[in-house]
Amino acid sequence: MALGADAKPVTKYYISGIWKNLQDVSHYAVHINYDPGVSAARKMSRLRAINMVTTQGIEVYTFEWDYNQGLFVHGQRVKYDGRIFYTEPFSDKKKI
Secondary structure, three states: OOOOOOOOOOOEEEEEEEEEOOEEEEEEEEEEEEEEEEEEEEEEEHHHHHHHHOOOOOOOEEEEEEEEOEEEEEEEEEEEEOOOOOOOHHOOOOOO
């Protein structure tokens, strides 16, 4: 991605939610972590999210709402195994 003079570098992505089409995930709520700052959620298709995780070389994490603090907190790293997104540790693979 080319950066303009005023562009902020992307340092990581966060996933804070999902949309489902019957039983399958169709879209993700994705936040972009800039240096500094985090964007509002953007609806991203599953295919685009897979591309983001597998080809851009930028780490993706869950973004979890902390009700006690009233804000999003950095969660676990998200990976893709060719079939599903999951969070670490692999032995406790949690489909997202």
